[in-house]
Amino acid sequence: MSSGLPDRIEPLVLALAGRRFSGELALATLGRLGSLLASQDGAFRVDLEFGRDESGQPYLAGRIRGEVELLCQRCLEPMVHPVDAEVRLAMVQDDEEAARLPAHYEPLIVATESMELAPILEDEVLLSLPIVALHSEPHPCATEDRAPREKAVVKRENPFAVLARLKRDNQ
Ligand SMILES: [Zn+2]
Numbered sequence: 001m002s003s004g005l006p007d008r009i010e011p012l013v014l015a016l017a018g019r020r021f022s023g024e025l026a027l028a029t030l031g032r033l034g035s036l037l038a039s040q041d042g043a044f045r046v047d048l049e050f051g052r053d054e055s056g057q058p059y060l061a062g063r064i065r066g067e068v069e070l071l072c073q074r075c076l077e078p079m080v081h082p083v084d085a086e087v088r089l090a091m092v093q094d095d096e097e098a099a100r101l102p103a104h105y106e107p108l109i110v111a112t113e114s115m116e117l118a119p120i121l122e123d124e125v126l127l128s129l130p131i132v133a134l135h136s137e138p139h140p141c142a143t144e145d146r147a148p149r150e151k152a153v154v155k156r157e158n159p160f161a162v163l164a165r166l167k168r169d170n171q
Contacts, residue, residue: 005046010114011091014050015058021048027068030122036129038069038078046121048087057101058091060108064125070133075141085128089120 004023024043027034034040048062064085069078090105092098098107108120135141 005048006117008114009050009117011050011060011108011110012058012113015052015060015091017050018052019050022046025064025118025121027066029118030125033068033122033125036068036070038071042066042068044083044121044125057105059105060087060089060091060120062087064121064128068125068129070129072135072139072141073132074134077135077141079133079135079139081129081133083125083128085124087121087124089124 005021005025023046025046026043027037028040030040044064044066046062046064048060050058050060052058064083064087066083068081068083070081071077072079088105089108090101091110092101092107093111094109095107098109101107
């Protein structure tokens with residue numbers, strides 16, 4: 001991973017220590033996200049805080065900011081999409097504990113002492129993306145979906161018309 005952020009974390013140890021990290025997360029290192037992007041250039045700016053809340057619940061909070069180039073699902077051209085994902089993860093042991101979390105937390109299941117950090121952050125970015133990426137209205141592609149349909153209609157000639165013309169030509 002890029003500078004400023006650890007590759008692996010021990011979430012509970014960091015929460016007890018109240019550690020903070022800031023750094024860059026290169027898009028090129030995120031394989032699952034990369035498969036959705038038109039370009040893997042650039043990096044996210046990441047700010048993280050490990051700690052425990054008033055109830056003693058260990059958490060990982062922070063923000064992931066940057067830009068990605070998604071493919072518009074209408075015209076298949078790249079479109080810049082700003083990312084500003086809030087991280088509010090509560091560390092839990094299992095699904096049962098996760099179900100009891102207050103609504104403002106998402107669960108981070110900590111099954112092993114140390115975990116890779118990048119996949120955790122990648123999940124948060126993936127959750128923040130639109131289900132279907134589309135250029136917004138003023139973009140020309142918003143009207144493009146009509147054009148190909150008209151062309152297709154022109155190409156599709158009535159077979160009976162073809163037959164009639166052949167007959168006429170042969171007379
Ligand atoms: Zn488009």
